[in-house]
Amino acid sequence: MIWQRAECFREINDRINDGGYLLLGDALEADLGEFMGQAQCVYLDPPGITGGSFTCRMRVGEAGWQSGKKYVELPAYEDFHPKPRQSHDAFLRALLRRARALLHDSGSIFLHADQSTAARARMLMDEVFGPDNFRNEIIWRYQTGGRSKRYFSRKHDNIYFYAKSAEHYFDITQVPAQKKAERSNHMKRHVDEKGRSYRSITTGGKTYIYYDDEPVYPDDVWDDVSSMQQKDPQRTGYPAQKPQALLDRMILSTTKPGDLVVDLTCGSGTALASAAAHGRRFLGVDSSQVALAACRKRLDSYRLVIQSPLQESEALVDASAMPGIGFYTVALHAYTLPSGPLAPYQHSPAGLDLVGLDGVDQWYAGLLNGGVFTAYASALRQKQTPALPRELEVPLLRGTVAILIVDVMGRRSLWTGARAE
Numbered sequence: 001m002i003w004q005r006a007e008c009f010r011e012i013n014d015r016i017n018d019g020g021y022l023l024l025g026d027a028l029e030a031d032l033g034e035f036m037g038q039a040q041c042v043y044l045d046p047p048g049i050t051g052g053s054f055t056c057r058m059r060v061g062e063a064g065w066q067s068g069k070k071y072v073e074l075p076a077y078e079d080f081h082p083k084p085r086q087s088h089d090a091f092l093r094a095l096l097r098r099a100r101a102l103l104h105d106s107g108s109i110f111l112h113a114d115q116s117t118a119a120r121a122r123m124l125m126d127e128v129f130g131p132d133n134f135r136n137e138i139i140w141r142y143q144t145g146g147r148s149k150r151y152f153s154r155k156h157d158n159i160y161f162y163a164k165s166a167e168h169y170f171d172i173t174q175v176p177a178q179k180k181a182e183r184s185n186h187m188k189r190h191v192d193e194k195g196r197s198y199r200s201i202t203t204g205g206k207t208y209i210y211y212d213d214e215p216v217y218p219d220d221v222w223d224d225v226s227s228m229q230q231k232d233p234q235r236t237g238y239p240a241q242k243p244q245a246l247l248d249r250m251i252l253s254t255t256k257p258g259d260l261v262v263d264l265t266c267g268s269g270t271a272l273a274s275a276a277a278h279g280r281r282f283l284g285v286d287s288s289q290v291a292l293a294a295c296r297k298r299l300d301s302y303r304l305v306i307q308s309p310l311q312e313s314e315a316l317v318d319a320s321a322m323p324g325i326g327f328y329t330v331a332l333h334a335y336t337l338p339s340g341p342l343a344p345y346q347h348s349p350a351g352l353d354l355v356g357l358d359g360v361d362q363w364y365a366g367l368l369n370g371g372v373f374t375a376y377a378s379a380l381r382q383k384q385t386p387a388l389p390r391e392l393e394v395p396l397l398r399g400t401v402a403i404l405i406v407d408v409m410g411r412r413s414l415w416t417g418a419r420a421e
């Protein structure tokens with residue numbers, strides 16, 4: 001049976017694990033009133049000033065997820081153009097002011113900058129947060145990317161860590177680091193009367209003792225977190241995705257379980273995934289629908305409140321809902337698009353066709369009630385599950401059975417069939 005388009009102003013992903021909010025919109029304009037003064041940690045990884053455009057490679061259909069050879073390249077986001085430089089400054093200043101308003105007095109902010117933005121980013125952080133609230137300039141050193149012969153290869157990002165105020169919460173004991181053998185090789189080895197081994201060094205008339213069984217903590221040069229590798233299981237395909245281990249270190253040292261973590265340019269949702277994995281709540285905002293689609297999929301095992309306008313879809317949806325004992329069995333039979341929907345995008349192979357459920361990247365079955373769609377079950381294409389399940393179960397509760405589809409172009413649309421009793 002052919003289902004009809006429906007509307008909702010909010011989606012809830014019904015799960016036991018606490019999660020947070022996802023919002024599609026401009027970070028400078030979105031209505032974030034209810035979160036003001038609530039955030040314990042804000043992480044920002046905004047676009048740079050290279051003038052570049054970034055795409056996200058979305059695999060298509062079961063065969064595409066198996067081989068990696070069927071895909072569409074979707075525009076994800078753009079960096080600022082270097083001229084005029086002031087437009088990036090104005091954006092960053094406004095973003096930092098929003099972030100400051102969102103922070104609780106004991107909160108922290110981490111601003112991730114690259115070589116194109118670092119110097120101005122630090123000056124703007126001083127301007128908005130005050131030089132007294134500066135805590136660290138963290139150097140994240142990585143090995144990926146090309147090597148230059150015209151200058152020394154650029155192999156680090158700068159992360160500016162500021163407190164909102166002197167009431168700042170910080171607990172370094174939450175983020176022990178791996179010991180580096182070479183650091184203590186030049187020290188004398190000893191064993192104390194209790195049998196604990198330690199190393200010592202005397203400089204300037206003072207002796208420093210380091211027990212081997214004591215944890216060590218990171219300093220401000222982070223060279224022990226590798227950047228995303230091509231085959232990394234965390235990889236979503238979204239450009240500029242950061243490794244979760246980097247975010248774990250920022251979030252664990254500055255928040256407690258239950259605290260709110262905010263990312264106003266959340267991309268694929270790395271900060272949100274880190275927050276959720278450690279029992280923190282989150283709010284993620286991004287202006288790219290491709291980013292929101294990546295976040296939605298990545299965070300599906302958590303309870304989510306999603307505020308994102310539905311997009312136009314010229315598709316025909318063939319689906320059914322059969323009431324059973326205690327639940328409906330909802331089946332998605334076909335998502336048929338008129339020919340040529342991929343024409344605006346680069347794709348492979350050249351004559352890529354979307355047949356059956358090939359056009360669907362994610363689908364959710366649930367109930368529509370008073371303009372709110374609650375998703376109870378999900379089917380997601382992933383490396384481990386390239387084939388999409390065609391049937392999902394929804395509890396027999398009040399509301400209209402509905403299906404939310406995120407297609408391979410990142411577009412969200414909602415569909416309903418018969419009215420549930």
Ligand SMILES: C[S@@+](CC[C@H](N)C(=O)[O-])C[C@H]1O[C@@H](n2cnc3c(N)ncnc32)[C@H](O)[C@@H]1O
Nearest residue numbers: 026027045077241242265267268270286287288
């Ligand atoms: C470098 S990426 C973030 C990557 C992210 N940290 C991750 O790990 O996936 C920058 C993001 O900022 C978003 N962005 C750019 N301008 C924005 C705006 N005005 N409001 C919200 N998001 C914006 C882009 O869509 C992009 O997803």
